[in-house]
Amino acid sequence: MADSKYNFNGSLWVELNSEPVLGPGRVELLERIEQTGSIRQAAQQMGMSYAQAWKMIDHINTHFGEPIVISHRGGKGGGHAELTAKGKHLSLAFKAFHQQFREYLQEQSKLLDL
Amino acid sequence: MADSKYNFNGSLWVELNSEPVLGPGRVELLERIEQTGSIRQAAQQMGMSYAQAWKMIDHINTHFGEPIVISHRGGKGGGHAELTAKGKHLSLAFKAFHQQFREYLQEQSKLLDL
Numbered sequence: 001m002a003d004s005k006y007n008f009n010g011s012l013w014v015e016l017n018s019e020p021v022l023g024p025g026r027v028e029l030l031e032r033i034e035q036t037g038s039i040r041q042a043a044q045q046m047g048m049s050y051a052q053a054w055k056m057i058d059h060i061n062t063h064f065g066e067p068i069v070i071s072h073r074g075g076k077g078g079g080h081a082e083l084t085a086k087g088k089h090l091s092l093a094f095k096a097f098h099q100q101f102r103e104y105l106q107e108q109s110k111l112l113d114l
Numbered sequence: 115m116a117d118s119k120y121n122f123n124g125s126l127w128v129e130l131n132s133e134p135v136l137g138p139g140r141v142e143l144l145e146r147i148e149q150t151g152s153i154r155q156a157a158q159q160m161g162m163s164y165a166q167a168w169k170m171i172d173h174i175n176t177h178f179g180e181p182i183v184i185s186h187r188g189g190k191g192g193g194h195a196e197l198t199a200k201g202k203h204l205s206l207a208f209k210a211f212h213q214q215f216r217e218y219l220q221e222q223s224k225l226l227d228l
Contacts, residue, residue, distance in 0.1 A: 111211075
């Protein structure tokens with residue numbers, strides 16, 4: 001019994017009209033697009049193909065009923081991608097709550113070992 | 115956009131030595147055993163078979179490395195089941211945190227629609 005270590009764990013996602021649309025993986029992709037300005041670089045950093053990342057973004061943009069990522073193709077720099085205001089807001093709100101949630105889980109876990 | 119309704123959702127479970135061991139379904143079973151004093155009645159209330167409930171409890175008792183449900187067979191009343199102190203504690207702690215978590219999700223969801 002002394003070596004039994006209990007803890008709470010959990011998961012968190014955003015729903016739109018009761019459908020899951022955004023979890024930690026997608027939010028990480030959005031953040032990396034915002035940081036790099038590039039879907040290709042964001043995909044590379046996460047070890048996914050450009051096609052996979054595009055598919056995810058297309059899915060996000062379609063399901064959100066409003067643009068979340070805007071992509072400007074071509075040009076000297078080879079295109080540029082950025083989040084819309086809503087995209088930034090959702091991504092920041094998720095990240096902040098997710099961080100809080102992880103801390104909350106840790107804190108509450110202390111109660112399990114009493 | 116006006117009819118887009120965002121909300122947070124999430125799930126919660128208890129881990130023992132980093133393995134998931136207890137979620138809302140099992141906790142409900144434990145609670146109903148505590149309330150009814152009977153594995154059979156608890157199973158019936160949840161629409162599961164006695165065998166299923168037994169299997170779940172056996173799994174819980176085995177994986178927790180300490181008894182969570184104690185069952186006294188036979189006797190006039192047809193047997194009696196109850197939670198150990200640890201079982202009661204885990205079940206109450208989970209329920210309290212789960213309730214808090216649901217409220218927390220609702221409250222945080224307000225931030226998504228800004």
